[in-house]
Amino acid sequence: MSAHDTAGTPVPAETAAAVDVASADDGDLRGSRLRALVAVATGRRASSLGILVLFLVIFVTFAVTAPAGTFLARSNIEAMALSASQVLLLGAGMTYVLIVAGIDLSVGAMLVFAAVTAAKIVAGYDDAGLLAVVLVAAAAAVAAGMLWGVVNGLLIVRTGIPAFIGTLGTSTVILGLAQVWTGGINVSGVPIRLQEVFGIGKLGGQVPYPVIVTVVIVAVLWVVLAKTRYGMRLYAIGANPEAARRSGINVGGYIVSVYALMGALAGVAAFVDVSRFTTATVSGYTSTALNAITAAAIGGTSFWGGRGSIGGTVIGSLVPATLTSGFVVVGFQPFWQNVAVGSVLVLAVSLDQARRRRLAGS
Amino acid sequence: MLNPPPVLKVTDVTKNYRHVQALRGVNLEVRPHEVHALLGDNGAGKSTLMKIIAGAITPTSGTIEIVGKPVSFTRPADAQQAGIATVYQDLALAPSLTPGENLFLGREIMRPGVWGGLGFVDRKAMSREASAALATLGARTPSANVEVESLSGGQRQAVAVARASLWGTSLIMLDEPTAALGVAQTEQVLNLLRRLRDERGLAVLLVSHNMPDVFAVADRVTVLRLGEDVLTADVADLTTDDVIGAMTGSGVVAAPALGQGSTR
Ligand SMILES: Nc1ncnc2c1ncn2[C@@H]1O[C@H](COP(=O)(O)OP(=O)(O)OP(=O)(O)O)[C@@H](O)[C@H]1O
Ligand SMILES: [Mg+2]
Numbered sequence: 001m002s003a004h005d006t007a008g009t010p011v012p013a014e015t016a017a018a019v020d021v022a023s024a025d026d027g028d029l030r031g032s033r034l035r036a037l038v039a040v041a042t043g044r045r046a047s048s049l050g051i052l053v054l055f056l057v058i059f060v061t062f063a064v065t066a067p068a069g070t071f072l073a074r075s076n077i078e079a080m081a082l083s084a085s086q087v088l089l090l091g092a093g094m095t096y097v098l099i100v101a102g103i104d105l106s107v108g109a110m111l112v113f114a115a116v117t118a119a120k121i122v123a124g125y126d127d128a129g130l131l132a133v134v135l136v137a138a139a140a141a142v143a144a145g146m147l148w149g150v151v152n153g154l155l156i157v158r159t160g161i162p163a164f165i166g167t168l169g170t171s172t173v174i175l176g177l178a179q180v181w182t183g184g185i186n187v188s189g190v191p192i193r194l195q196e197v198f199g200i201g202k203l204g205g206q207v208p209y210p211v212i213v214t215v216v217i218v219a220v221l222w223v224v225l226a227k228t229r230y231g232m233r234l235y236a237i238g239a240n241p242e243a244a245r246r247s248g249i250n251v252g253g254y255i256v257s258v259y260a261l262m263g264a265l266a267g268v269a270a271f272v273d274v275s276r277f278t279t280a281t282v283s284g285y286t287s288t289a290l291n292a293i294t295a296a297a298i299g300g301t302s303f304w305g306g307r308g309s310i311g312g313t314v315i316g317s318l319v320p321a322t323l324t325s326g327f328v329v330v331g332f333q334p335f336w337q338n339v340a341v342g343s344v345l346v347l348a349v350s351l352d353q354a355r356r357r358r359l360a361g362s
Numbered sequence: 363m364l365n366p367p368p369v370l371k372v373t374d375v376t377k378n379y380r381h382v383q384a385l386r387g388v389n390l391e392v393r394p395h396e397v398h399a400l401l402g403d404n405g406a407g408k409s410t411l412m413k414i415i416a417g418a419i420t421p422t423s424g425t426i427e428i429v430g431k432p433v434s435f436t437r438p439a440d441a442q443q444a445g446i447a448t449v450y451q452d453l454a455l456a457p458s459l460t461p462g463e464n465l466f467l468g469r470e471i472m473r474p475g476v477w478g479g480l481g482f483v484d485r486k487a488m489s490r491e492a493s494a495a496l497a498t499l500g501a502r503t504p505s506a507n508v509e510v511e512s513l514s515g516g517q518r519q520a521v522a523v524a525r526a527s528l529w530g531t532s533l534i535m536l537d538e539p540t541a542a543l544g545v546a547q548t549e550q551v552l553n554l555l556r557r558l559r560d561e562r563g564l565a566v567l568l569v570s571h572n573m574p575d576v577f578a579v580a581d582r583v584t585v586l587r588l589g590e591d592v593l594t595a596d597v598a599d600l601t602t603d604d605v606i607g608a609m610t611g612s613g614v615v616a617a618p619a620l621g622q623g624s625t626r
Contacts, residue, residue, distance in 0.1 A: 224481075227482050227483065228480070228481040228482050228483060229470045229472065229481050229482075229483045230481055232459070232463060232467075232470065232483055233467070235456065235458055235459060235463075236456040236459055236463070236464075236467050238458075239456035239457050239458045239459060240454065240455065240456045240457065242452070242454055243454040243455055243456050243464075243467065244456070244467065244468075246438060246448075246450070246454050247467045247468030247469075248438075248439050248442070248468045248469075249467070249468050306456065306457065306458040306459075307458045
């Protein structure tokens with residue numbers, strides 16, 4: 001997979017930096033060279049080169065300072081991958097949402113609702129016919145999430161409510177309904193076999209299935225965003241919805257589809273968690289949406305739409321996981337992780353803001 | 363021998379908003395291969411007329427013909443289908459997209475074969491075609507991979523005009539295309555308009571406030587005042603005073619104390 005090349009037309013920095021911008025000043029030229037570099041490194045339309053470097057610095061620092069055989073131990077790498085995988089899965093969806101200048105605060109609630117849906121279906125089943133039931137439960141979780149996503153999308157497109165407020169509202173409604181459905185109690189009774197085989201199972205005894213699910217889905221999302229007409233139009237819609245509309249693009253339809261995707265991914269994450277923990281937890285998941293937003297934002301996805309990349313979000317989801325694990329291994333209080341992640345987030349967003357101001361001023 | 367029909371013929375078009383009669387019966391004829399300027403003071407109805415021709419709003423009454431055929435547009439797509447392309451005052455480009463992507467937005471070039479069927483776009487082809495379209499217009503613009511956001515105002519305008527020239531097959535309308543530009547860039551855009559006419563063989567309807575621009579580039583002029591066309595003539599037969607007189611309604615009376623607050 002040509003994951004590193006998302007620019008569509010990979011060109012050397014020299015060519016990318018314009019043949020004929022003779023009239024533009026040096027700053028522009030340097031800017032476009034840098035952009036070409038970023039494009040190669042992480043995917044374009046995101047200012048995530050700095051973050052890639054920062055991530056590497058963090059990773060190497062921990063690798064060097066941690067006691068031998070701890071940070072780089074296979075089990076630790078695996079734990080980091082597991083903890084990053086849900087954030088990445090949902091962060092990739094959030095990248096789509098942010099690119100169309102939206103936001104989705106209801107991810108955690110959709111996840112809970114979908115988890116309850118899946119757990120209710122699969123609870124109490126024994127080995128006989130388990131696979132079929134599990135597949136139905138997985139499909140139902142994805143469908144439930146997607147349905148709520150469509151509700152979010154229609155609400156935002158039809159009423160023009162800001163996405164922030166709209167999804168804050170639906171978040172409360174969806175979570176409330178999930179609690180009403182379960183009486184506020186976690187749904188347990190999920191067959192242990194599902195956990196053994198899938199939830200904590202590993203492909204070939206090597207790679208945890210939850211990680212594989214994330215990698216496969218995120219790879220597809222990466223290619224779709226970077227290479228297809230659908231992806232290109234999402235960038236256009238986020239950058240200038242009026243331009244997209246005048247070009248004959250069904251802007252509302254695209255926006256609804258993006259929220260539906262976000263919901264469906266919440267459904268996938270729900271099924272994975274139900275399988276991992278054999279229970280659907282109705283409390284918790286309060287910071288799920290914010291973690292996904294953080295990953296996308298650290299990766300350089302802009303809150304103003306039209307700009308972002310899955311490559312950036314991959315790094316953005318690895319940074320918190322690495323910091324958490326690293327601080328533990330090095331022997332710091334794990335709470336330092338919060339301080340560090342928050343700082344990186346603010347840094348990443350101010351880089352984006354500075355770029356915007358520089359362009360607006362020029 | 364009959365003359366070829368006008369590219370655009372607007373007859374007795376009116377437009378009422380709730381309390382305002384924005385257009386009170388406008389007639390306008392744009393001929394093949396001409397740059398036609400539409401002039402008028404603030405609120406004269408220029409933008410309203412342009413939006414009607416672009417299919418963005420529907421007229422209250424009146425008829426529109428495109429190359430001799432009556433049309434009634436209800437959506438912008440109708441006008442686009444009839445070969446009319448519009449450059450709006452706010453440009454309508456997506457800043458984080460490249461010129462190539464902007465030119466083909468909504469009509470993307472797909473990769474050949476099965477990849478295209480799967481929805482994969484051919485950015486290389488779009489860049490190539492964009493460069494060609496810009497070159498035809500003699501526009502100095504950076505190569506394909508620079509985002510529109512990093513272009514100058516004149517370069518952006520060139521991209522917007524190139525996009526229109528690619529989509530429009532009969533008429534290109536531009537709303538105040540030089541309003542935000544400096545001297546050199548204005549000259550560049552006026553050159554683009556000449557090229558649209560001379561090299562692409564298109565008719566151009568230029569909405570403008572700017573007298574020097576109009577005299578520099580237009581072949582004919584129509585002046586709107588209070589929702590009516592009050593003057594249509596060859597630019598060669600006009601002086602600036604004639605046009606100002608028509609715009610302000612001072613007619614043959616020697617220019618009165620304009621701009622001294624003497625509005626009765
Ligand atoms: N949506 C609308 N609702 C009500 N009145 C409108 C609307 N759009 C335009 N008008 C009115 O119609 C008249 C003509 O407006 P229009 O925008 O066409 O003028 P214009 O010639 O483009 O002016 P300018 O040079 O200021 O752009 C004005 O009196 C304006 O207030
Ligand atoms: Mg106007």
